[in-house]
Amino acid sequence: MPVAVRLPTVLRPAAGGSSTVTASGSTVGEVLADLVATYPAMAGQVLTDDGSLHKFVNVYVNDDDVRYLDQLETKVADGDEISILPAVAGG
């Protein structure tokens, strides 16, 4: 099903400048795979080559970080909003 995906500023150029786009899937992993299929310039920035979540991004379903849910297997429902933000860290 289609869900809204909020993009961080760093990924917006890959989606023609949009801050929110639509992608389809029944799990977070499917939605992100569909996102990258639609916007190939995001490849390698959201998912790693082996299909796992890139460690430099945080992904949320509504208010919840998917790392504390079922990660890429987290189910999404109609009306859910997925947000992608950079993981912000340093030394």
Next chain:
Amino acid sequence: MLRLPAPVHAQIVGHCLGGLPDEACGLLGGDAPTALVSTCYPTRNLAASAKLYTVDPAQHLRADRDAESRGEQIIGVFHSHTHTDAYPSPTDVAQAPDPAWHYVLVSLRDTHPVLRSYRIVDGRIEEEPVLVDGR
């Protein structure tokens, strides 16, 4: 140039001092084209370390939504260095999340905090002036 209203400047430095002995961190909301920061979003340092910081992802999401609701966005991040200069560390450069962001460093090494701002693009560090309103 990064433009900081004096109360925002004070909030950044205050949050950094309050985080001692660990590094402190937070996000900066504002207007990207003019680099005017309107809101300081202090966040927890999940690394709870004097040498590393990790912005709490849940607080990041809330800050991002709040900025968006104001028609603004997160335009940068700040964190403290407790024992070194206000200059990005190799870790800061390697993990810089967005080339459009402003990277504010606050050194607490000396008696008086020192705040500086940088752009980090493709691993290259460039300092930028910081204009504190009212000075």
